[in-house]
Amino acid sequence: MARPRQALLTRERIVEAAAVLIDAEGLDACSMRRLATELGVQGPSLYNHFATKAEIVDAVAEAVVAQVDISVFRGNDWREGLRLWAKSYHAVLAAHPHIVPVLATGPGRRPAGLAMAEAVYGALIEAGWSRARATHIGALMRYLITGSALGSFALGFEADPDLYDRFPHLHRAHELAAHRAAVDEGAFELGLDLLINSLSDRYDQGVRR
């Protein structure tokens, strides 16, 4: 096939297919040849639309970040804005776990990432936090959110009870996997509560830097 009358590929179609493939089968499954096959095309044809595979994966990451609700900072106290944004971010990452390593590792200089940074940082600055502290708080929230999305803490303990013979306090650790969602969500919620409440206390005491 030479050039078709109607283009088979667009950047949008490629990113959409890559996102579906990554969600369904993970990052490793998303090879250029496999992705091309899903789109009914040969592998190298993708290079007519993206220079590298990394660009495609980045675009998928960008599309995921764009789903986070940053409108919550408008019309809400900074505390409530932070809490609602964090929950939205957390939910988006939970819905697309396979792309999280890309978000957590790489820089956030894509447009949606910058828009999010602007919203978070702006809300903190306008609430009266110092620039340095606002930066710290933003980074800290990112640590909690991406850290919790990266891997299940509960699933880290496998179902074989014998593994824990040498560790008396862990003798029931194998039960964790069964309560995976509750454990992981509980830890995230606790972290969010602790961080926002203690920041709120400092703020109310006038400590804003």
Place this chain on the structure above:
Amino acid sequence: MARPRQALLTRERIVEAAAVLIDAEGLDACSMRRLATELGVQGPSLYNHFATKAEIVDAVAEAVVAQVDISVFRGNDWREGLRLWAKSYHAVLAAHPHIVPVLATGPGRRPAGLAMAEAVYGALIEAGWSRARATHIGALMRYLITGSALGSFALGFEADPDLYDRFPHLHRAHELAAHRAAVDEGAFELGLDLLINSLSDRYDQGVRR
């Protein structure tokens, strides 16, 4: 060469070489052929000592986790134990950043990971925290530590000021990279303070579940 009189490889030598290679050039540089070359051997020879590449990388991760100081829980209040352990963990990951994605993503069922879980969880239980809360606190600390080790928040904002024209609050974001260490460390320290202090407050008020 057939079987040599003195074995050229041992599991220890392989893991050591892999750790050095990963620290120096990153995970991608640590291919079986490259690692074998460093050891003066052909690629497939490694399979006489490890079944898969993943086993080698896991062993490197295990060796890194084993460097974390878990003795700090003995003879210290749970608060101080938690703080010192977190700082030690943080420092170890900062010294070996390339292996962090392996630790953050995968399960922690290697011996050193279990010993660490036992120490953290045990200290919390013996202090009087409920099993559920102790689990949450352990998970939460992991989120903060691995999240902060995964990538520099400050470096996420590149040096081109023009990028931030559309984001008024970010107009000085390009300066962050220059203060990378201070920003990233400040955020981690803030997180540690906030979490431990607010947990301490709850504890002192008798809220331990």
Place this chain on the structure above:
DNA sequence: TGTAAAAACTTACGCCGCTAGTTTAAGCAC
């Protein structure tokens, strides 16, 4: 002393990201 296992080797398979060069259609200038 004979045999089995260990630890190196060579060869090779099927993937991977990506480059180069080819073919045909589309879009535009004259």
Place this chain on the structure above:
DNA sequence: GTGCTTAAACTAGCGGCGTAAGTTTTTACA
């Protein structure tokens, strides 16, 4: 309308990857 450039598909192929299979030689033990 004709010709030129560009776009978007193709095929072929490079070097690298993890790893399987089979070979050779040495060691350790019955």
